[in-house]
Amino acid sequence: MKPNPFNYVRARSISEAIDLLASHAGEAKIMAGGQSLVPMLNLRIAAPDSIIDVTAIPELQQSGETSDGAYFGACVTHERIQRGETPDPSNGLMPRIAARIAYQAVRNRGTIGGSLALADPAADWLTTTVALDATIEWTGPEGPGSCRAEDFVLAAYTTRLGPADVLTGLRIPNLTQQARWGTYKLTRKTGEYAHAMATVVRSSGRSRAVLGATGGAPIRLPQTEDHLTGLKLWDDGAASRLAATMASDLQGVTLQISDVHAWQLRTCLIRAAQMSFGIEAPDMETI
């Protein structure tokens, strides 16, 4: 046995989980799939007094269609999204992302809410939810709260969630039928956390271009987005024009990004944009 000793409690409702968190004054941790928390316990990076399992709370397992998109409870697993058991507001982007997180054994248990709450900068859902303009919802001692995905992560492993808040779920608006997406991540090995990633959603209204695995919060690229909105086809000069808009977008960013990292992110952005034009990049390529 590797972790420090702790108490284990299975919460039956969101309010019970909040009460337990509040009464432990920062010494309790929520567990969803446990696929990040238990490794941290085993390594003793985390050593809470109590673990509050939220997977038996029915609301957190729900998913469904809404008037303009879909709702995902925090405890929906990557695998349920991968298999298409949940509604898909994203024209196939979400199942594609889910199928490439970690390994099947991890996807079967890891949850979308756990990924967002942890906010590892390289987590796939962090970048994807920004690209899809998701709204993230939580409840805490002060009642319910929500924000857009792009405002949720403050820094690496730091979110808007307070110590006694429970992330309850997220809402994702439908992409239009005409919207086209592309996504690419650079990993040393299939299933490992990425070194860089980018997701692009092109639509005639407003496009999105988001860099992930930045070392901090995902980065939206406003000038690149404008450029992509007007772009009608992928030609010879397209990659270098995209690189130029990205460089200019990054000038407004405070996060330190090394030259090598910028190169990796640029590669991902270009591949993601190409994919949105139907050009598949080599799938197994590694750095």
Next chain:
Amino acid sequence: MPNVTLRVNGDVVSRDIEARMSLADFLREHANCRSVHLGCEHGVCGACTILIDGRLARSCIALAIALEGADVTTLEGLHADATIAQLRESFHECHGLQCGYCTPGMLVTARDIIQREGETTEKRLREALAGNICRCTGYAGIVASIRHAAEALKQD
């Protein structure tokens, strides 16, 4: 100490345990499942791969206490399974193992891949095996074994 009751390979196993006990330690120490091997203990190497309610999982990063009522299957419980029987033969035939440490996790994972995807390409197989580390074979024998098994099972 809290009590947990779960089903391991069909048998009910009920024990008072520490909350911090992993499912892997529970299976080895309380259910005599020595096919469950511990390598990295943080979900990366795949040696401890088992099934929870029929789904592939890492037993090193699941807490036994959280699995009250679950149905857990290890390689021991699959000894009469047709896919595992074929995989066993194919691993023998195609040199799918050397030291054997990763083998139980490889077999349980390979069964899942065959059941979900049937016969598949070498590229896809290597991707699906990325979560199971082998330090002896270089994977060539393992990939050949799984392809051999998938083909044999299709013919049956």
